[in-house]
Amino acid sequence: MIHTFIKNLLPAVIFMCSFSSCLVLKENAKYNFNDGEYSTKRFSREKVYVLHVDEDTIAVFPIQEFKDSTAIITSKRVNYTSMQRRFKDKKLQHNFYKPSFDFDVMTIPLKYRPATSNIPNQLVTNFNGALFGGYRIDEYKLTYRRTPLNIYKQTSKHFGYSGGLFVGLGSALINPWVIRDPHFDLEYEGVTLISGVSANIAMDKISFGVAFGFDHLLDKNAGDWIYQGKPSIGFTLGLDLY
Secondary structure (H helix, E strand, O other): OHHHHHHHHHHHHHHHHHHHHHHOOOOOOOOOOOOEEEEOOOOOOOEEEEEEEEOOEEEEEEEEEOOOOOEEEOOOOEEEEOOOOOOOOOOOEEEEEEEEEEEEEEEEEEEEEOOEOOEOOEEEOOOEEEEEEEEEEEEEEEEEEEOOOOOEEEEEEEEEEEEEEEEEEEEEEEOOOOEOOOOOOOOEEEEEEEEEEEEEEEEOOEEEEEEEEEEEEOOOOHHHEOOOOOEEEEEEEEEEOO
16 A cells, blocks of 8 residues: 555656646745735734845834725834844744635545445545645744844744645546446546545645545446545645645
């Protein structure tokens, strides 16, 4: 099983890497903590504007919004720098969040199918590919730690969290064991339509997650396939496109 999983995972990785090199993905705020508007909490409307003064210093300006949708940057500026000896707000960790639409190419290299008919539950590693679209929140975590020289060392981490829908094509082994027709005596790799919902965690362009979906065989044996429209749970591997 492990050998088969690696064998099916490798083409997916090569496909996504070649796809990304062809598209020349743009480095934007999803991957880099750039200047711009951010929320200070995951699902908050309280926004700040972050300005990178230099490599070690950022300036944070609170944004005041009005009922007519206009907004102004206030003068209550706070600087965070690794060279200062104390922070005005006495906080050593600062989180910034940016919501966005997420568009990925993904694969489900490992899938769990519950028992059905006379077939027990199983793990399958058939190759497949899908497009994912959904809502995403990127989190940028800045942490400052005091050094023996009485200054702060700045470290930053970035994670993305997304949830949404996927649709794509896959393959499934079709043989007499999975077809209800007692006269069926063929064995072949059938083409399936895969669809469902997925929740992912991203590190830069690469994402990992869990998918809940359904498979539909796209040929004349669809009505007799024991997995037609049945749910499955899978492990996802994705590459961010937008």
